[in-house]
Amino acid sequence: MKIVIDTDKCEGHNRCYSIAPELIEVDDYGYASAAGDGSVPPELEEKARLAVDNCPEFAVTVVED
Amino acid sequence: MADVSDKMDASPPATDPVTDWATDYDIFDADYVANPFDVWDDLRDECPIAKTDRWGGSWMPTTYEDVVEMARMVPVLSSRDPIVVRPPDDGPSDHGDAPDASAYTTVNAPPISSDPPVHTWSRRLILPYFSPKATALHEPFTRQLCHDLIDAHIESGQIDGAADYAQQIPPRVIAHLLGVDPGKAGEFTEWVQGVLEVGLSNPAVRTKYRMKIREFFMAEIADRKKNPGDDLISDLLKAEVDGEPVSDLHVAGTCNLLLVAGIDTTWSSIGAALWHLAAHPDDTRQLVEDPSMLPNANEEFLRAYAPVTMARVVDEDAEIQGCPMSAGDKVLMNFPAANRDPAAFEDADKVIIDRQRNRHVAFGVGIHRCAGSNLARMEMEVALGVFLERIPEFSLADPGAVTWAGGQVRGPRHLPIRF
Numbered sequence: 001m002k003i004v005i006d007t008d009k010c011e012g013h014n015r016c017y018s019i020a021p022e023l024i025e026v027d028d029y030g031y032a033s034a035a036g037d038g039s040v041p042p043e044l045e046e047k048a049r050l051a052v053d054n055c056p057e058f059a060v061t062v063v064e065d
Numbered sequence: 066m067a068d069v070s071d072k073m074d075a076s077p078p079a080t081d082p083v084t085d086w087a088t089d090y091d092i093f094d095a096d097y098v099a100n101p102f103d104v105w106d107d108l109r110d111e112c113p114i115a116k117t118d119r120w121g122g123s124w125m126p127t128t129y130e131d132v133v134e135m136a137r138m139v140p141v142l143s144s145r146d147p148i149v150v151r152p153p154d155d156g157p158s159d160h161g162d163a164p165d166a167s168a169y170t171t172v173n174a175p176p177i178s179s180d181p182p183v184h185t186w187s188r189r190l191i192l193p194y195f196s197p198k199a200t201a202l203h204e205p206f207t208r209q210l211c212h213d214l215i216d217a218h219i220e221s222g223q224i225d226g227a228a229d230y231a232q233q234i235p236p237r238v239i240a241h242l243l244g245v246d247p248g249k250a251g252e253f254t255e256w257v258q259g260v261l262e263v264g265l266s267n268p269a270v271r272t273k274y275r276m277k278i279r280e281f282f283m284a285e286i287a288d289r290k291k292n293p294g295d296d297l298i299s300d301l302l303k304a305e306v307d308g309e310p311v312s313d314l315h316v317a318g319t320c321n322l323l324l325v326a327g328i329d330t331t332w333s334s335i336g337a338a339l340w341h342l343a344a345h346p347d348d349t350r351q352l353v354e355d356p357s358m359l360p361n362a363n364e365e366f367l368r369a370y371a372p373v374t375m376a377r378v379v380d381e382d383a384e385i386q387g388c389p390m391s392a393g394d395k396v397l398m399n400f401p402a403a404n405r406d407p408a409a410f411e412d413a414d415k416v417i418i419d420r421q422r423n424r425h426v427a428f429g430v431g432i433h434r435c436a437g438s439n440l441a442r443m444e445m446e447v448a449l450g451v452f453l454e455r456i457p458e459f460s461l462a463d464p465g466a467v468t469w470a471g472g473q474v475r476g477p478r479h480l481p482i483r484f
């Protein structure tokens with residue numbers, strides 16, 4: 001699984017970051033991007049899905065391998 | 066202090082009782098302020114975008130879909146005047162006679178009162194002070210402050226969760242963040258209530274307090290120019306946009322916003338969460354036993370008791386979401402009602418502290434997303450965490466004595482708790 005942030009949609013709510021800090025990086029302005037290449041280890045898949053379901057801007061998606 | 070808080074306790078401005086909420090709602094109606102939820106539920110079924118001529122006139126969407134779509138209609142729905150009740154056209158403005166005043170439309174509080182392009186750069190100027198990393202720096206200060214507040218009441222077995230606790234926290238955190246005299250916190254509270262509570266329905270009071278705030282920050286700005294420091298105001302004065310320094314008026318406007326947007330709102334949220342917990346001992350027990358549930362519970366409190374409803378102005382006559390809107394009409398960004406829409410949330414009317422899927426919009430949505438949301442979350446989590454740690458069992462001393470402020474910022478103002 002990969003987590004993807006649509007940076008055009010992200011408004012920096014940081015919901016994804018507080019749910020899954022292992023998977024998300026936040027810049028100095030509070031905007032999010034996927035950590036590394038966005039790969040989600042199996043034990044973090046549930047967190048990744050929660051990040052998707054809690055972003056008010058619908059900016060987070062996951063892509064199943 | 067007395068003059069505003071006394072008025073604040075007075076009942077909301079007297080108006081004729083509402084008989085038809087779809088065509089004649091009143092956001093200052095006393096029953097609506099205490100319980101707006103049933104009104105929104107009825108409207109969603111009958112007339113999802115209500116209208117009123119009261120208080121200068123406005124439209125009120127109640128579904129998640131409408132609110133979120135309308136919040137994104139920039140600049141058709143403009144942010145130039147986010148307060149519903151207008152000052153008289155010939156009344157004093159808070160721009161003074163600065164030459165660039167027109168860039169800031171009728172309220173000088175960038176970025177909340179700006180549309181792009183001013184919005185874009187003025188928001189970017191402040192965002193770095195409110196990132197998760199930057200706000201974490203204020204956590205130890207906030208935690209100590211919360212403990213001190215509890216210390217002052219722990220022996221007595223009673224505390225006003227609103228006036229003695231929630232209300233005391235944000236003004237001091239903001240003073241800390243802006244690098245201004247913490248002894249000013251009491252005055253900040255008075256000014257902000259003057260603007261956002263009494264002033265919401267009384268533009269003359271609002272203008273008076275806006276002027277006080279502006280004078281205060283203009284003096285701080287003059288001082289920082291002589292003695293620059295390592296603080297937000299000094300940094301804003303050094304900032305350049307397109308090679309030009311930012312005007313003093315702009316800096317004062319932004320400081321005004323940080324004060325006004327950061328105080329009433331956050332204290333309303335902390336108070337509403339304490340009100341909920343005081344009446345729901347099962348939720349309290351769970352959070353005391355497992356404090357790691359708090360961040361998630363906090364999002365649920367934000368969803369269920371979202372305090373903030375800013376407004377937009379219709380830029381030109383247009384049909385919006387099927388409603389014939391005219392240039393100049395106000396539209397309420399009813400984030401609190403969106404958060405209660407059963408089409409967007411399962412069991413929307415229930416407070417479920419371990420709710421997993423919660424795309425709430427208490428901090429707004431789109432380009433005006435609350436710039437202070439990370440700070441507000443930190444303040445709420447620390448305030449509730451310390452309260453639960455020090456006072457693990459508590460209840461409302463007198464449910465009938467609880468009072469609420471409302472209109473565009475809703476939260477408890479008296480919340481007598483015993484423990």
Ligand code: HEM
Nearest residue numbers: 176177326327330331334373375428429433435436437441
């Ligand atoms: C729980 C507490 C808070 C809530 C519920 C809240 C809510 C909101 C909402 C709904 C908006 C969007 C308004 C709109 O769409 O017109 C907003 C904007 C804003 N808030 Fe907050 N707020 C809170 C606390 C704070 C704090 C602590 C600060 C900073 C000290 C702050 C600073 C701002 C600023 C600067 C904006 C304007 C952003 C922009 O227009 O780009 N807020 N807030």
Ligand code: SF4
Nearest residue numbers: 010011013014016055
């Ligand atoms: S929750 Fe959504 S909007 Fe917020 S930082 Fe994450 S991606 Fe951006």
